[in-house]
Amino acid sequence: EVQLVESGGGLVQPGGSLRLSCAASGFSFRNYAMSWVRQAPGKGPEWVSGINSAGGFTTYADSVKGRFTVSRDNAKNTLYLQMNSLKHEDTAVYYCAKDPMAWISRKAGVLSFYDYWGQGTQVTVSS
Numbered sequence: 001e002v003q004l005v006e007s008g009g010g011l012v013q014p015g016g017s018l019r020l021s022c023a024a025s026g027f028s029f030r031n032y033a034m035s036w037v038r039q040a041p042g043k044g045p046e047w048v049s050g051i052n053s054a055g056g057f058t059t060y061a062d063s064v065k066g067r068f069t070v071s072r073d074n075a076k077n078t079l080y081l082q083m084n085s086l087k088h089e090d091t092a093v094y095y096c097a098k099d100p101m102a103w104i105s106r107k108a109g110v111l112s113f114y115d116y117w118g119q120g121t122q123v124t125v126s127s
Contacts, residue, residue, distance in 0.1 A: 002026035002116045004096050009121030016086050020121060022079040022096030027116075030054075030074035033099035036081050037109055037117070038092035045109035048094070049081065053102035061107075064090075086125045093120040 008020040022034070036048040049060045049070040058070050069082040079096050097114035099105055111117045 002098070004098065004116055004118035006094060006096055006118045006121040009094060009123045011124045011126060012086055013127050014087060014125055016125070017082070017084045018086065018123060020081040020083065020094055020096075020123070022081075022118060024077045024079065024096075024098070027098070029072075029077040031102055032115075033102060033104045034072065034079045035097045035099060035104070035107070035114065036070060036079075037095045037097055037111060037114075038090075038123075039095070039109075039120070040089070040092040043092075045111065046092075047107045047109045050099070050104040050107060051079070052104055057104070059104060059107070083123070086123075088125050091123060091125050093122050095120045 003025045005023045033052045035050040039045045051058045051070045055072045067085045071080045095117050097117040100115045
């Protein structure tokens with residue numbers, strides 16, 4: 001059974017940092033690209049970042065470029081999202097999602113465009 005379990009969310013002040021993790025199981029994690037997608041209250045879903053299977057290629061939405069860093073540890077079957085200089089508008093539920101390909105084949109905010117996704121972790125940026 002494929003499982004993706006996000007963790008690391010919480011309440012942080014503007015300008016602060018958080019590191020999200022996504023623990024994967026039930027499939028060969030090292031063979032697939034992964035993405036982070038977020039859903040903010042009252043807004044449509046937004047693709048945030050993607051990383052290819054080997055971790056050598058990453059890409060970001062303009063809204064987070066320069067502030068967020070995606071990475072993965074294939075030995076630990078874990079995906080990460082380091083979020084720095086957080087803003088109020090980063091408040092959202094963050095989901096990790098499995099791409100059906102080894103390369104980043106989609107940059108979709110809609111989770112159903114992916115094979116699998118987790119239950120999400122809440123990030124709240126507030127003073």
